[in-house]
Amino acid sequence: MAHIDRRPGIRPRQSLGRRLDVTARTCFPAAITILLMLLSQALLGIPEQAALLPAIALGSVWFWSVFRPDAMPPPVVFGIGLLVDLLGYLPLGVMTFTLLAEHGVALAMRRGLSRRGFAWIWVVFAGMAAAASLVIWLLVMVLTLRLLSPWPALFIGVVTVAIFPVLAVPFAGAHRSVANPDHA
Numbered sequence: 001m002a003h004i005d006r007r008p009g010i011r012p013r014q015s016l017g018r019r020l021d022v023t024a025r026t027c028f029p030a031a032i033t034i035l036l037m038l039l040s041q042a043l044l045g046i047p048e049q050a051a052l053l054p055a056i057a058l059g060s061v062w063f064w065s066v067f068r069p070d071a072m073p074p075p076v077v078f079g080i081g082l083l084v085d086l087l088g089y090l091p092l093g094v095m096t097f098t099l100l101a102e103h104g105v106a107l108a109m110r111r112g113l114s115r116r117g118f119a120w121i122w123v124v125f126a127g128m129a130a131a132a133s134l135v136i137w138l139l140v141m142v143l144t145l146r147l148l149s150p151w152p153a154l155f156i157g158v159v160t161v162a163i164f165p166v167l168a169v170p171f172a173g174a175h176r177s178v179a180n181p182d183h184a
Contacts, residue, residue, distance in 0.1 A: 025180060028071070030064075032171075033061070034080065037084065037087065040053050041053065050088065051155055052159065052163070053084055053087055054084060054136065054160065057084045058102060059125070061077055061080065061102055061103055062106055064171070065106035065110070066106050067171075069106075071179070078100060081096030084096075084099070090140065093139075094136055094140055097139065098132050098135050101135070102128055102132055122161075122164060122168075126161045126164075129157050129164075133157035133160070134153065137150060137152075
């Protein structure tokens with residue numbers, strides 16, 4: 001339900017069109033995240049394209065968890081993490097755990113971050129991306145019982161930090177317009 005509808009008072013019943021509009025605006029963050037993840041798996045011929053999948057998931061979950069946590073609840077984050085695990089051929093639970101942990105950190109920090117500028121949010125996200133890459137690397141090593149090189153994890157961290165502004169700018173525009181249920 002949109003924020004405007006929570007005020008006390010007598011109102012006429014919402015039309016079907018308005019309810020569908022509010023639902024579509026509420027589902028937009030999860031839908032665009034999943035669509036971008038699926039598009040990152042298309043054969044585009046980009047070198048090291050596989051690093052885009054976790055980068056898009058981490059950046060999207062961070063942005064929407066900070067600015068619209070009601071549209072990115074833990075069950076949705078769980079589903080996105082499971083989809084990343086399946087699409088990225090990771091051991092099940094690695095990205096699910098990492099995204100849920102990132103979501104929890106974003107929720108805990110969102111009050112302070114939402115008042116700061118983009119540069120500050122990006123710096124905090126860079127630290128979060130470094131920690132997430134380390135967690136992914138450690139979990140994959142533990143779950144596969146193999147010692148792995150840290151360079152792929154470092155590369156995923158760098159790609160994640162670099163792609164965040166590319167995701168955040170259109171997400172911010174969508175947050176102010178098409179993804180805002182208050183404008184329905």
